Amino acid sequence: MTYDERTTTREPTRGFTGRARAADRDPRLPPGQYDARDGWPVLSAEVTPHLAAADWTFRVDGLVAAPHTWSWDEAHALPASEYRGDIHCVTSWSKFGVRFGGVSLDTFLAAARPLPGATHVVAYSHTGYTTSLPLSDVSDGKAWIVWEYGDEPLPAEHGGPARLIVPHLYFWKSAKWIAGLRLLDRDEPGFWEQNGYHHRGDPWAEERYAGD
Numbered sequence: 465m466t467y468d469e470r471t472t473t474r475e476p477t478r479g480f481t482g483r484a485r486a487a488d489r490d491p492r493l494p495p496g497q498y499d500a501r502d503g504w505p506v507l508s509a510e511v512t513p514h515l516a517a518a519d520w521t522f523r524v525d526g527l528v529a530a531p532h533t534w535s536w537d538e539a540h541a542l543p544a545s546e547y548r549g550d551i552h553c554v555t556s557w558s559k560f561g562v563r564f565g566g567v568s569l570d571t572f573l574a575a576a577r578p579l580p581g582a583t584h585v586v587a588y589s590h591t592g593y594t595t596s597l598p599l600s601d602v603s604d605g606k607a608w609i610v611w612e613y614g615d616e617p618l619p620a621e622h623g624g625p626a627r628l629i630v631p632h633l634y635f636w637k638s639a640k641w642i643a644g645l646r647l648l649d650r651d652e653p654g655f656w657e658q659n660g661y662h663h664r665g666d667p668w669a670e671e672r673y674a675g676d
């Protein structure tokens with residue numbers, strides 16, 4: 465798989481943040497990051513799939529009492545929840561004050577009922593992309609399945625019709641074109657975790673690469 469990185473709008477002025485004194489630094493900006501401002505880079509290992517909402521499904525299985533698959537309409541019938549805040553990509557851009565709408569992952573997990581032995585999850589996309597996370601990082605209000613960006617449907621290149629977001633971790637954990645979550649009793653590294661990236665990816669601790 466080749467890694468295709470494009471920037472949808474102008475390049476940010478990196479020099480400005482480089483010269484800024486520590487006191488001028490936006491406290492929302494984790495170490496080593498810059499503010500992408502109006503830009504929202506697209507980072508995809510795959511060619512953007514054009515998946516119709518009617519064909520989208522989301523499944524929770526593995527170490528759960530009640531494995532379940534939701535259709536688009538079933539997922540939309542669940543209580544709505546939104547994330548307002550910041551996102552941080554390991555390639556060093558951050559974006560402040562974004563708003564994503566969808567359903568809290570807690571709602572899906574509550575229906576599937578994780579078994580006591582479940583400690584980790586692998587999130588997988590309809591394209592085959594995978595990423596691994598501790599179950600605690602996608603529980604208790606920390607993760608969402610989203611289909612809206614602002615008031616608009618999530619664009620296909622950003623993971624539409626629906627993606628995972630786990631905004632307190634670097635954005636490679638936020639699988640686009642999300643298909644499901646498998647609960648496991650161990651950490652099973654996903655695509656970037658197998659390719660040298662850190663297993664957890666906390667931007668505030670600069671957990672970029674394995675060993676950071």
Ligand SMILES: Nc1nc2c(c(=O)[nH]1)N[C@H]1C(S)=C(S)[C@@H](COP(=O)(O)O)O[C@H]1N2
Nearest residue numbers: 506507508509553593622635636638639640
């Ligand atoms: N399916 C899939 N999801 C993915 C990726 C990917 O390549 N494929 N890239 C990840 C990475 S590295 C980042 S930074 C974000 C980028 O999301 P964006 O393209 O909407 O900015 O998606 C994450 N989710």
Ligand SMILES: [Mo]
Nearest residue numbers: 553554555636
């Ligand atoms: Mo990324």
